[in-house]
Amino acid sequence: MNDIKEVRSAHLDDFYYKVKHQSGLTVYIYPKNKNNSTYAVFGTKYGSIDNCFKIAGEKEPHKVPDGIAHYLEHKLFESEDGDAFARYAKTGASANAYTSFYNTCYLFSCTQNVYESLEILLDFVQSPYFTKETVQKEQGIIGQEIKMYDDDPQWCVLFDLLEAMYHNHPVKNDIAGTVASIARITPELLYECYNTFYNLNNMVLCVAGNVDAEKVIAMCDKMLKPSKPIRIDRIFEEEPRHIVRARVEKKLAVASPMFNLGFKEDAGGPMAGVEKVARTDILLEALAGDFTKLYRSLLDKGLINENTFGKEYFEGPGFASVIFGGDSKDPDAAAEEIKKEIERVRREGIDAADFRMAQKSLYGHSVSALNDVGNIANSLAALSLSGRDFFGYIDAIADADIDGVNARLETQLMPEYSSLSVVKPFG
Amino acid sequence: MTEIQQQSVCGGVNFRSIKDSRFKTVRMSVNFMQPLSEATAAPNAVLPYLLTRTSRRYPDLTKLNGHLAELYGAQLDAYVFKLGDVQVLSIFASGIADKYSLGGEKVSEELSKLLCSVIFDPLFENGMFPKDGFEQERRQLMEKIDAEYNDKRTYAFLRCAGIMCKGEPYGIPRCGTKKDIENLRLENLNKVWSSLIHNAKAEIMVVGDCDPVPVYDEFSAAFHNLGRAEAQDYTNKVVKAAADVKNITEKQNVTQSKLVLGFRTGCAEPDVNVPAAKLMNVLFGGSPNSKLFLNVREKLSLCYYCSSLYDPLKGIIFVQSGVETKNIKSAQTEILKQLDEVKKGNFTDEELNAAKLSICNSYRTIADSPDGLEGWYLSKTFSDPAEDPEEEAEKVRAVTREEVIKAAGKMTLDTVYALEGSGAENK
Numbered sequence: 001m002n003d004i005k006e007v008r009s010a011h012l013d014d015f016y017y018k019v020k021h022q023s024g025l026t027v028y029i030y031p032k033n034k035n036n037s038t039y040a041v042f043g044t045k046y047g048s049i050d051n052c053f054k055i056a057g058e059k060e061p062h063k064v065p066d067g068i069a070h071y072l073e074h075k076l077f078e079s080e081d082g083d084a085f086a087r088y089a090k091t092g093a094s095a096n097a098y099t100s101f102y103n104t105c106y107l108f109s110c111t112q113n114v115y116e117s118l119e120i121l122l123d124f125v126q127s128p129y130f131t132k133e134t135v136q137k138e139q140g141i142i143g144q145e146i147k148m149y150d151d152d153p154q155w156c157v158l159f160d161l162l163e164a165m166y167h168n169h170p171v172k173n174d175i176a177g178t179v180a181s182i183a184r185i186t187p188e189l190l191y192e193c194y195n196t197f198y199n200l201n202n203m204v205l206c207v208a209g210n211v212d213a214e215k216v217i218a219m220c221d222k223m224l225k226p227s228k229p230i231r232i233d234r235i236f237e238e239e240p241r242h243i244v245r246a247r248v249e250k251k252l253a254v255a256s257p258m259f260n261l262g263f264k265e266d267a268g269g270p271m272a273g274v275e276k277v278a279r280t281d282i283l284l285e286a287l288a289g290d291f292t293k294l295y296r297s298l299l300d301k302g303l304i305n306e307n308t309f310g311k312e313y314f315e316g317p318g319f320a321s322v323i324f325g326g327d328s329k330d331p332d333a334a335a336e337e338i339k340k341e342i343e344r345v346r347r348e349g350i351d352a353a354d355f356r357m358a359q360k361s362l363y364g365h366s367v368s369a370l371n372d373v374g375n376i377a378n379s380l381a382a383l384s385l386s387g388r389d390f391f392g393y394i395d396a397i398a399d400a401d402i403d404g405v406n407a408r409l410e411t412q413l414m415p416e417y418s419s420l421s422v423v424k425p426f427g
Numbered sequence: 428m429t430e431i432q433q434q435s436v437c438g439g440v441n442f443r444s445i446k447d448s449r450f451k452t453v454r455m456s457v458n459f460m461q462p463l464s465e466a467t468a469a470p471n472a473v474l475p476y477l478l479t480r481t482s483r484r485y486p487d488l489t490k491l492n493g494h495l496a497e498l499y500g501a502q503l504d505a506y507v508f509k510l511g512d513v514q515v516l517s518i519f520a521s522g523i524a525d526k527y528s529l530g531g532e533k534v535s536e537e538l539s540k541l542l543c544s545v546i547f548d549p550l551f552e553n554g555m556f557p558k559d560g561f562e563q564e565r566r567q568l569m570e571k572i573d574a575e576y577n578d579k580r581t582y583a584f585l586r587c588a589g590i591m592c593k594g595e596p597y598g599i600p601r602c603g604t605k606k607d608i609e610n611l612r613l614e615n616l617n618k619v620w621s622s623l624i625h626n627a628k629a630e631i632m633v634v635g636d637c638d639p640v641p642v643y644d645e646f647s648a649a650f651h652n653l654g655r656a657e658a659q660d661y662t663n664k665v666v667k668a669a670a671d672v673k674n675i676t677e678k679q680n681v682t683q684s685k686l687v688l689g690f691r692t693g694c695a696e697p698d699v700n701v702p703a704a705k706l707m708n709v710l711f712g713g714s715p716n717s718k719l720f721l722n723v724r725e726k727l728s729l730c731y732y733c734s735s736l737y738d739p740l741k742g743i744i745f746v747q748s749g750v751e752t753k754n755i756k757s758a759q760t761e762i763l764k765q766l767d768e769v770k771k772g773n774f775t776d777e778e779l780n781a782a783k784l785s786i787c788n789s790y791r792t793i794a795d796s797p798d799g800l801e802g803w804y805l806s807k808t809f810s811d812p813a814e815d816p817e818e819e820a821e822k823v824r825a826v827t828r829e830e831v832i833k834a835a836g837k838m839t840l841d842t843v844y845a846l847e848g849s850g851a852e853n854k
Contacts, residue, residue: 012451012527034449036791083725085715089777092784094792095715111791140728147683148731148749151848153577253679255573291493299488300559305567308574327570327577357496360529364499367523368452372796398529426680 002217009391011398014370016380016390017213023224025200028380028390029216030208032373036111038209039373040118042125043105043381046197048175049234049317050102055196056231064193065184066170067142067177070099072190074138075130076106084124093117101171102316103385104197109374114211115219122205122223128194130187139182146176153254153423157325161260161421164245168237171319200227206380208373236318241266242417249422257424258308259331260323261338264417267320274388278362278396279405280313280412284322285358286350286405287311287341294341303334316386322413331422342413355402366394429794432639433813436647439628439658441812444639445800451527453535453635454797455642456519457546458805459627462661463514463596469568469603469611470619475505475516476564477556477616482544488560494541498534499523503541510806511663511695511740512596516623518546521797524636535637539645547624547649554617561613572605579846583685584747587844590675591689595664597741628658630805634797663809665742667693669841681848686755688746688762689842694834695742697810702822703830708737708744710782710831711769717782718765718774723748729758740809744838755845769835772828779828786823790816 003020016030047069054061077084077097088095093110106125110117149155162172176182207216243264272280288294288311298304309326328334369375380390430446461471485491495501501522508515520538528534550557576582585600592598602608631646633639669691694704712719712735723733733748750758768774793799793816803816 011529032449034447035795037788037795085720089714089716089781089784092781092788094785094788109788109792111788137728141724141731144683144729144749144751145731147751148580150682151579253579253681255576256570258577289492289496291489291496293489295492296489299563302563302566305570307567307571327574353493357493360498361496361500363529364501364523367499367527368521371450371452 004217007391010395012367012370012394019217021217021220021224022226023200023220024227024229025220025224026204026384027216027220028204028206028384029211029213030206030376030380031211031213032209035210035373037109037373038111038114038207038211039107039109039377040121040205040207041105041107041377041381042121042203042205043103043385044197044203045102045385046104046193046202047100047102048173049170050197051170051173052235053196054233054235056233061235062192062196064189065177066173066181067175068185068189068193069104070176071138071142071182071185072193073097073099073104074142075135075190076125076128078134079124079127079129084120087120087124088117091117091120099175101175103382105378105381107377115215118207118216118219119223122219125198126223126225128191128198130190132187135185135187135190142176142182143179146174146179149174149176151253153252153258156250156252157258157260157421157423158323160248160250160423161262161323161419164248164419164421165243165262165264165321166319167240167244169239169319170236171316196230196232199230200224201229202232204381204384206377206384208376208380234317239268239318243419245419247420247422249424251426252423254423254425256327257329257331257422258325258327259334259423260325260421261335262419262421263322263413264419265320265322265412267315267318271317271386272315272320274392274396275404277313277315278393278400279408280322281362282355282358282397282400282405283350283408283412284311284313285361286354287345288324288338289358289361291357292354294338298334298337301333301337303328303330303337331420335420339415339418343415346409346413349406350402352402355405359397359400362397363394366397431815434643436631436650437655439655440631440650441629442631442643442646443804444633444643446637446639447634448636449795450635450797451524452521452797453524453538453633453637454519454521454801455539455542455633456517456631456801457542457646458630458632459516459623460510460629460661460808461514461516461623461627463509463512463599465599465603465607468514468599468601469607470615471514471516471623472507472602473564473568473608473611474616474619474623475507475518476568477560478545478549478620479503479505479518480560480564481550481557483548483550484544486550498532498537499528501534501538503545507601509597509601511809513661513663514601515805518542526636536641539642543645543649547652549620555613556616558613561616565608565611568602568608569605571602572600572608579679579681579685580747580749583687583844583846584745586677586846587687587689587745587842590673590844591743591842592741595666625653625655626659628661630808632801632804634800663740665695666691668837669839672840673842675842676845676847678847678849681846683749684752684755684848685846686748686750686758687844688759688840689844690744690746690838691841692737692742692744692834693837696739700830700834701739702819703826703834704742705737705739705786706782706823706826707769707831707834708735709786710774710778711735711766711835712746713737714782714785716778716785718768719746719762722765723758723761727757727761729754729761733758733762740806752848755847759843763840766835766838770832770838772832776828779831783824783826787820790820
């Protein structure tokens with residue numbers, strides 16, 4: 001039997017259905033019936049950090065090459081009778097996929113033939129087909145993808161920072177792996193990972209847009225092959241609390257320097273809930289939003305620009321950090337200024353007006369994000385695979401109080417756990 | 428439901444509103460259109476950024492940003508882009524629809540007032556824009572150009588367009604060159620501003636869940652107060668065919684080389700053959716079922732991306748790819764070979780239908796996003812400003828195989844630009 005629940009937002013006139021499907025899959029259906037388009041995401045809790053895992057009941061952990069989750073994503077589009085893009089060509093859907101640190105998601109967007117497109121999505125993701133020849137062919141394509149990122153200064157400045165902060169956690173490894181690590185990938189290894197992580201109990205389907213919930217469920221009934229319950233443990237080497245290096249620098253073919261300033265937080269326990277994420281987001285906005293003293297001072301000194309400066313709470317299984325970044329003529333001076341302001345706020349607490357402006361801003365951005373079915377489906381998938389509630393985040397923003405936000409400074413944004421990564425022009 | 432209204436405000440100023448409760452936001456923009464020229468590109472480009480920084484009513488940037496934060500993170504910003512040979516200076520505000528404000532604030536009314544205040548009632552000191560604001564915006568505009576250089580895919584594309592269209596207004600960078608920006612003089616900018624609001628054509632767009640009448644009244648009063656004469660007109664030059672092929676190779680210290688090919692199609696708005704050219708482009712390189720994706724990437728594994736892009740205002744098709752230096756020649760040969768296949772009619776009805784479905788899908792998706800709708804109607808300024816995406820989709824559906832072959836037959840190679848990497852590994 002399928003278990004269907006309707007979930008309503010406390011603040012908005014939106015709702016979705018959460019279905020625990022009899023196959024083991026969790027399905028979300030978010031109706032937006034004034035829309036022309038529908039967006040579907042079929043995702044698994046499996047990403048680049050899963051290079052070592054253990055299945056409950058087995059003795060030995062599995063160790064696999066870096067970049068294999070992403071490689072698998074590329075290869076799943078091929079099946080014995082042609083590739084998924086060719087099938088989507090007949091429905092007009094626009095399809096794609098992505099691999100993050102901890103999820104892999106397959107998606108399409110379409111304005112007609114919704115259920116036919118959904119059938120293709122559910123079918124190809126459940127039909128692996130890996131041979132020596134097809135696996136070999138992908139080396140050239142992914143090799144070029146890796147090299148494209150080698151020239152991307154924003155990508156480099158982030159991964160240099162992660163290497164400077166993390167001793168062992170695989171978040172520091174490039175999502176696509178390296179040319180050397182992907183050369184070790186075989187069809188057997190791909191099947192080993194596929195059979196573990198593409199278990200429907202480890203997956204989620206999110207459909208947002210102009211759809212009929214009953215028809216989506218009917219398609220699930222038709223297409224989903226029941227999976228046996230599985231428990232997969234992600235195995236990470238012990239990650240020390242301290243950082244690796246306080247500063248790293250690389251030279252690239254750029255016109256101006258850029259930086260990422262990271263603050264590592266202890267993340268050994270279970271992943272943060274929506275309240276903690278919301279409080280951290282408010283803290284960062286109140287500290288460095290465009291209405292703050294810090295932002296203005298950095299701008300007036302020419303240390304940042306509005307085009308590229310940003311801040312984010314970068315967290316996932318076994319890792320959590322805050323990252324500030326952007327282009328800057330003097331990254332060290334920008335980092336100093338940010339750290340100084342953090343210490344001031346730690347002493348004096350967040351200003352009540354800054355807290356309110358941050359809270360209102362983030363609330364507005366969350367509401368605005370609900371215009372877009374792609375955004376809804378992808379966020380639903382990401383939150384669900386992290387065990388978080390979709391409307392819960394908006395509620396947590398609206399309900400946050402200043403004490404809770406100030407309390408985040410007790411464990412986060414500690415100067416002794418910070419690293420600075422800089423990319424500079426050659427010469 | 429969707430309500431589209433269009434009316435003239437005064438000579439050269441047009442107002443268009445798309446009221447639609449599917450959106451949780453409102454977005455309003457004033458888009459000034461100026462002919463692109465080397466002398467005016469940079470002074471025009473800095474102006475919208477300078478204007479959105481402060482106004483007489485909000486003389487301080489940080490307080491203005493605070494006010495926007497209080498309006499649930501509303502955005503007030505500028506964007507400069509090209510539509511054919513025309514430079515568009517877009518000044519926009521967006522925020523949540525009134526019904527979602529927690530404290531009953533009238534967001535849309537305030538946003539239209541703010542927009543009028545920054546455009547028509549700027550802050551002056553001693554009869555000039557404030558010097559510190561000018562210095563900041565000039566610096567940030569120069570850093571935007573640096574950011575374009577840092578993104579190698581964008582950089583290679585812009586270089587190819589610049590080389591191909593040297594001597595045409597389209598060949599001028601959208602914000603002028605870095606040198607032009609560096610040489611900007613504060614004392615000239617009042618005149619630039621005055622000329623902009625008095626003489627430039629302007630398109631006002633309001634999209635989202637709000638009553639457009641008060642917004643119209645606000646802008647109508649502001650424009651009528653100026654006592655505008657008829658707006659200056661502009662032209663758009665279309666080169667029908669390439670005279671000979673320009674081959675340019677530049678070197679940088681990057682891992683992956685970029686190859687960009689520029690073709691003249693001889694077909695630009697408002698030519699009746701534009702839908703055929705659009706379809707031909709998608710068949711050739713505009714989707715994962717295209718000739719370029721299936722052959723250059725999937726069959727030969729030469730690259731991660733190889734795609735084509737059609738600019739219907741200039742009648743130009745660009746093909747972009749990222750390849751190993753040693754493969755530049757073979758990629759170019761294969762791209763031209765695939766074009767020949769289209770010219771010879773070597774494509775199936777399935778390929779043709781897939782391309783049609785793909786275009787129609789993207790057109791129907793436009794109505795689901797305020798940015799999409801704004802972009803659509805602005806790009807229609809040169810052809811039929813009343814045509815909606817569904818009507819255009821209908822025209823593409825009616826295109827025949829022969830028309831596609833004819834459109835491909837008119838393509839001539841104009842420019843081959845290669846950004847050649849040293850091939851050295853950065854990592």
